[in-house]
Amino acid sequence: MPGGLISATKDHLEGRISRDMLFRRLVERKRYLGKANGKPNANGAVQYIHPTERGRHVCNPERKGAQKFCKQRTVLVPRSKLDLKYRQKFSYLSAEWARLHYAGRSSIEGFNGQLKNRKKAAADEPARVPVRGYAVKYLATAMAVITTNTDIVKRFDERTEETLAGEAKARAKRREGASAEVYHDPQFWIDLTLEEAGRDLLEPEEEEDEQVEVE
Known part of the structure; x- marks a missing residue:
């Protein structure tokens, strides 16, 4: 190769x-x-x-x-x-990888972060639910998920132009320089669509073959 x-x-x-x-x-x-x-x-x-x-x-x-x-x-x-x-x-940074990690995994990790927030549901804090037994723990976790979802919906409904602008600025600052920043670029998804369409985009390159030996 x-x-x-x-x-x-x-x-x-x-x-x-x-x-x-x-x-x-x-x-x-x-x-x-x-x-x-x-x-x-x-x-x-x-x-x-x-x-x-x-x-x-x-x-x-x-x-x-x-x-x-x-x-x-x-x-x-x-x-x-x-x-x-x-x-x-x-493959890392491939179309399939981006589809999985950009929206799906990011959303899951974001929700988990809110679910574990110590100032709110604190789902990973054993001291918040000092009981024994899996059934009770499952019930407590389900209630924490419901509470977190309700909070997300409430904050979404209460957004204003000012808060949206502030959130966008905070996101841009947080993503600056990160490898994930590219996934928020519209051109990235255009390029991604071209790749997924299966077009042969590779231009000829003059390179010597290198092989990786499997030992």
Whole structure:
């Protein structure tokens, strides 16, 4: 796989390539994904099949420097290379990742933060519900969720132009410089739609192939 595809995310975060180029490289990188073949064996290792297109290897297995995975049809990946770090379902900053983390996960984490607010529901404070038993704890948590939801609706209904302006200013300041800031840019979602449409956006690049050896 070309080195520029391997380091695409790192290059973008460090300012060496644009967001548009990151999307292009993420689209192209999908061509090189190996596919799991069957379940883990007794030692937890999984056999992976080299990616192909029209029955042929995506890369050239005869090229100089081609490594094991390119020279043969399959490779056995040990359990040590299959932990949570390597088993993330979506590529970081990809369209799928953004759809999951931008709205969904952010909303969940935001609600959890309000639910645990010590000045309000304080759902994670055992001393606020000094009782024993799962049933009572579940009931107390349900009541805390109802209270928190009611508070959110109340604050939403009481918003004014002044409070909206203040909230927008506070959000902008909080997000400034953060990696999540890009998700609040309308152009980001336009680019994202192009990626999800499956368009081949990658421009030809003159790079030598680099391979990552699986030990």
